[in-house]
Amino acid sequence: MPKVSSSVVVPYATYLRVYEPLAAFPEPERSHWARYARRRERPSYQDELRRSLADLLPTPPVAVPVQESADAFVLEADGGVCVCPWRTRLRGWQALGDLDEDLPKPVLDAALPEVVRRQTAQDYERWLVRNPDARPWIRTATWQVPLNWFVLVSDEERRFDKGSGEVPPMLRYRTPMVQARRRVARGLRALRDAVDEGPLIDGLVDVGRWLEEFHPRSVVELDYGGLVHVLPAGELEDDHSAADVAEGIEALRRGDQVAAGEAYGRLVERWRSVRDLRSAN
Numbered sequence: 001m002p003k004v005s006s007s008v009v010v011p012y013a014t015y016l017r018v019y020e021p022l023a024a025f026p027e028p029e030r031s032h033w034a035r036y037a038r039r040r041e042r043p044s045y046q047d048e049l050r051r052s053l054a055d056l057l058p059t060p061p062v063a064v065p066v067q068e069s070a071d072a073f074v075l076e077a078d079g080g081v082c083v084c085p086w087r088t089r090l091r092g093w094q095a096l097g098d099l100d101e102d103l104p105k106p107v108l109d110a111a112l113p114e115v116v117r118r119q120t121a122q123d124y125e126r127w128l129v130r131n132p133d134a135r136p137w138i139r140t141a142t143w144q145v146p147l148n149w150f151v152l153v154s155d156e157e158r159r160f161d162k163g164s165g166e167v168p169p170m171l172r173y174r175t176p177m178v179q180a181r182r183r184v185a186r187g188l189r190a191l192r193d194a195v196d197e198g199p200l201i202d203g204l205v206d207v208g209r210w211l212e213e214f215h216p217r218s219v220v221e222l223d224y225g226g227l228v229h230v231l232p233a234g235e236l237e238d239d240h241s242a243a244d245v246a247e248g249i250e251a252l253r254r255g256d257q258v259a260a261g262e263a264y265g266r267l268v269e270r271w272r273s274v275r276d277l278r279s280a281n
Contacts, residue, residue: 012230012278015045016139016149016207017221018177019075019082024215033083037074045073045225048086063112063120064092075174077219084137084221091136093124135213143278144271147245148203149222151187152180152211155243162233171224171236177211180220184208187249194252194260230277241267 022030022037036042048071055062069088074081096117099108108117128134141149153173163169184204191201211220228236248263 012143012226013045013049014141014145014225014227015221015223016141016152017073017084017223018137018211018214019073019077019084019219019221020137020215021077021080021082021217024218025083032070033072033085034081036070036072037081037083042074043071045223048088049226052088052092060116061112063096063116064123065089075219075221078217082219086138087136090134091138091140093120093127094136095140096120096124135210137214139207139210143227143274145222145224145227145241146203147241147267147271148200148207150242150245151183151204151249152207152220153183153222153242154179154246155240158240158242160237162237163228169228169233169236171228171239173222173242175220177214177216177218177220181208181211184211190249190253194255194257227274231274235270235273239270241270 022034025033065088069086071086073084153175157173157175159172161170188204244263244266248260251259251263
């Protein structure tokens with residue numbers, strides 16, 4: 001698939017990705033990714049977004065790609081190659097299921113007519129019969145980083161680059177899979193001992209089950225993605241949400257409700273300002 005070039009930056013999504021070692025993939029997919037990883041140039045997450053948006057321009061719009069993407073993100077870990085397949089078609093199908101909650105019906109019907117959504121859902125159901133164990137390597141959120149994602153990483157794994165010129169800022173975390181799973185387990189124990197069942201616990205259970213689907217030598221990445229283009233550089237530089245989440249969970253483990261409330265308050269204040277930007281748009 002040719003690389004898509006554009007000077008237009010597409011905001012405002014964040015990503016949770018899993019990079020698996022080549023050994024986790026069966027043949028012939030393993031050989032495909034090995035060849036792919038040797039390419040000099042590979043498309044970015046912005047390229048993927050632009051392609052998806054371009055599919056919405058025809059009449060009727062293309063809700064999900066007709067064919068699955070053969071692209072991936074690539075990194076080196078412990079001297080080996082790890083890849084994170086895009087699986088854009090699968091993720092598109094799954095995202096369609098959430099649109100009813102995210103958009104008013106008149107807006108949704110204008111962007112994707114009901115007949116298109118219904119046909120796409122039927123295609124997905126038929127595909128699932130043949131691929132019951134399918135799961136994406138990437139989770140996406142818009143205008144936020146779900147708080148349960150921060151449980152997987154630590155502030156020491158945080159990487160921030162202010163960017164310069166045409167190079168945009170970058171804020172991400174990367175952690176070994178074994179660490180991410182360990183933090184999920186510890187976080188769940190602390191939360192269940194301190195609070196009733198709720199969205200944070202449910203979200204952490206869900207992401208923990210998702211992580212169990214992957215190779216234990218994988219790498220987990222939390223990427224602020226396009227959200228860096230809407231947040232002021234100073235706010236990005238001062239954003240230590242993973243540290244606040246870790247502090248709050250540790251306070252709950254100690255039974256210190258005051259410290260836990262203070263950490264949670266910092267998180268709420270920080271991410272409320274982001275939600276306000278979304279409402280302004």
